[in-house]
Amino acid sequence: MTFLHRHRWLTPYLLLAPGVAFLILFFVVPLYYLGYTSLQEGTVQVGYTFNWAWDNYSNAISRYREQFFRSLEYAGIATLAALLISYPLTYWIAFRGGRWKNLLLLFIIAPFFVTYLIRTLAWQNILADDGFVLNALQFVGLVGDDGRILATSTAVIAGITYNFLPFMALPLYVSLEQIDTSLIEAAKDLYASSTKAFLRVTLPLSMPGVIAGTLLTFIPAAGDFINAELLGTPRQAMIGNVIQSKFLEITDYGQAAALSMILMVVILALIVAYTRLVGTERLAG
Amino acid sequence: MTAAAEPRALPRRRVSPLTKAWAFVRRHTLTVFGILALAYLMLPIAIVVIFSFNDPAGRYNYTWEGFTTKHWAHPFGPPFLGDAVGTSIKVGVIATIVSVILGTLVALALVRYHFRGRGATNLLIFVPLTAPEIVLGASLLTLFLNLGTALGFWTIVIAHIMFCISFVVVTVRARLVGFDRHVEEAAMDLGANEYVTFYRITLPLIAPGILAGALLAFSLSIDDFVITSFNSGTTQTFPLYVWSQAQRGVPAEVNVIGTMIFAVAIVLMVANILFQWRRTPKGAVA
Numbered sequence: 164m165t166f167l168h169r170h171r172w173l174t175p176y177l178l179l180a181p182g183v184a185f186l187i188l189f190f191v192v193p194l195y196y197l198g199y200t201s202l203q204e205g206t207v208q209v210g211y212t213f214n215w216a217w218d219n220y221s222n223a224i225s226r227y228r229e230q231f232f233r234s235l236e237y238a239g240i241a242t243l244a245a246l247l248i249s250y251p252l253t254y255w256i257a258f259r260g261g262r263w264k265n266l267l268l269l270f271i272i273a274p275f276f277v278t279y280l281i282r283t284l285a286w287q288n289i290l291a292d293d294g295f296v297l298n299a300l301q302f303v304g305l306v307g308d309d310g311r312i313l314a315t316s317t318a319v320i321a322g323i324t325y326n327f328l329p330f331m332a333l334p335l336y337v338s339l340e341q342i343d344t345s346l347i348e349a350a351k352d353l354y355a356s357s358t359k360a361f362l363r364v365t366l367p368l369s370m371p372g373v374i375a376g377t378l379l380t381f382i383p384a385a386g387d388f389i390n391a392e393l394l395g396t397p398r399q400a401m402i403g404n405v406i407q408s409k410f411l412e413i414t415d416y417g418q419a420a421a422l423s424m425i426l427m428v429v430i431l432a433l434i435v436a437y438t439r440l441v442g443t444e445r446l447a448g
Numbered sequence: 449m450t451a452a453a454e455p456r457a458l459p460r461r462r463v464s465p466l467t468k469a470w471a472f473v474r475r476h477t478l479t480v481f482g483i484l485a486l487a488y489l490m491l492p493i494a495i496v497v498i499f500s501f502n503d504p505a506g507r508y509n510y511t512w513e514g515f516t517t518k519h520w521a522h523p524f525g526p527p528f529l530g531d532a533v534g535t536s537i538k539v540g541v542i543a544t545i546v547s548v549i550l551g552t553l554v555a556l557a558l559v560r561y562h563f564r565g566r567g568a569t570n571l572l573i574f575v576p577l578t579a580p581e582i583v584l585g586a587s588l589l590t591l592f593l594n595l596g597t598a599l600g601f602w603t604i605v606i607a608h609i610m611f612c613i614s615f616v617v618v619t620v621r622a623r624l625v626g627f628d629r630h631v632e633e634a635a636m637d638l639g640a641n642e643y644v645t646f647y648r649i650t651l652p653l654i655a656p657g658i659l660a661g662a663l664l665a666f667s668l669s670i671d672d673f674v675i676t677s678f679n680s681g682t683t684q685t686f687p688l689y690v691w692s693q694a695q696r697g698v699p700a701e702v703n704v705i706g707t708m709i710f711a712v713a714i715v716l717m718v719a720n721i722l723f724q725w726r727r728t729p730k731g732a733v734a
Contacts, residue, residue, distance in 0.1 A: 174561065175557040175563040176563065178556050179554055179557045179569060182554040182613055182617070183554065183572060185550055185610065185613065186576070186614075187572070189591070190575075190576050190610055192591060193590060193591040196590040200593065251481050251482065251485070252486070255478050255479065255481070255482035267486070269717055269718070273710075274489055274493065276667070277493050277706055278686070278706050279671055280687050280691055281706040284694065285495040285496050286492055288499065328489070378578070379578075382578055382580055386580030386582040388582065406582055407582070410586055416593065419586065420586065426582070426583060427583045430580060
């Protein structure tokens with residue numbers, strides 16, 4: 164004890180040590196091994212050797228460009244859809260929720276309490292060929308009689324939208340809830356119409372939530388493979404499906420690791436570009 | 449004023465119900481949208497619960513065939529399902545305990561002390577929260593592959609502790625930031641040493657934050673599929689069991705267990721909300 168008293172500066176490091184060591188060992192070091200594996204060649208039979216196999220990368224890009232673009236496209240559309248659903252919903256809860264706010268918020272996070280795979284299987288059920296959604300759409304003529312939803316890109320995007328919607332809604336809610344309503348009243352007192360008050364006051368003030376929400380939705384959505392697997396067909400395969408099958412089924416580790424590295428770098432680059440575009444000072448606000 | 453204000457003289461205009469309904473909708477668009485959106489969020493949950501009572505004719509639990517409670521009587525009936533749920537709970541408990549201890553210590557250091565390397569530590573905590581799960585799972589797998597570690601129960605536990613720590617840090621830190629340090633100083637002034645102060649004052653005060661972090665860690669652990677699938681070997685957790693059955697038709701017992709998990713989580717959340725309501729004095733900002 165006296166040692167600690169004499170070296171008080173050590174206390175924070177002692178508190179940090181176990182947690183930080185764990186994360187370095189099982190988060191940072193694995194990233195190094197991911198890069199290391201991505202330059203290996205071989206098979207399960209003969210083993211894998213590190214030989215700067217850069218063609219893992221060139222092959223990955225040339226053979227799976229389609230799945231990469233599809234992942235970004237699906238994730239982008241789903242993020243936009245989640246924003247369009249979440250914004251009015253969280254606006255309603257934040258400004259009209261009154262004393263029911265916490266309860267209504269519970270509805271938003273409730274999907275998280277149903278195991279991810281089970282709620283995706285429920286969507287399989289809802290969108291199925293003899294399900295009521297398809298029947299209703301066929302009845303009003305939006306879908307042809309032999310058309311289907313399940314096993315199409317619509318189903319995959321719908322599933323991604325649903326599964327990651329709370330990631331969008333929660334930060335949006337937090338930033339809308341913090342808005343001082345007297346600012347909106349002031350705008351109206353100064354003869355701004357409701358629309359104008361929204362566009363000039365509420366929307367800019369909620370931007371940190373929009374930015375955080377889009378990032379938190381887009382990142383996991385781009386790497387997802389569950390929705391494409393359960394609600395789509397191989398024709399809707401995303402990059403996550405390729406990585407998953409190469410790691411766990413085909414044991415093509417070098418290629419799979421290269422694809423993971425590319426996914427990580429592409430997502431990082433998009434985040435940096437996006438935050439540059441919208442301004443990081445807003446993210447901090 | 450009441451009698452005079454009655455619009456007796458006005459002629460009754462004939463308004464079609466449709467116009468009335470439209471006027472109502474326009475006035476309440478936001479409310480209507482909000483309720484529809486909530487219904488959309490609840491729809492799959494309702495399906496899961498309803499189909500736990502279905503009596504499917506074949507392997508596929510897709511169409512409604514008739515009401516039964518037999519799946520609720522024997523939720524662990526199908527082979528391997530009980531083992532998978534048991535593994536999930538074991539992994540969840542271990543991962544929660546370890547990540548809560550490690551995460552709380554990190555949160556204490558980050559909030560209480562100014563030290564060199566604070567920014568780097570924040571970054572180390574923040575990045576796993578934003579990295580795609582598939583990258584976390586894949587990179588951990590490459591570590592185990594290169595080291596020749598056998599995949600199984602303990603590699604799942606390691607993976608779960610890894611992704612839970614950051615969530616615990618964030619949750620506990622939020623609680624610590626609003627902490628009144630004068631209470632601790634008062635205890636010290638009254639002769640308590642640092643360790644007594646920690647156990648008698650600090651720990652009870654941040655306990656709600658630690659509990660919230662523990663609940664979050666446990667629910668993340670029990671729900672995780674992506675990272676687990678990369679590091680499980682032949683060990684099966686509950687989500688991995690569901691995945692393995694997805695092609696062949698998931699038994700209705702899975703819906704029963706899904707409903708149970710949902711019910712427990714909702715009860716805990718509602719209890720938490722009620723608890724906060726009681727603790728927050730009337731008129732105070734929560």
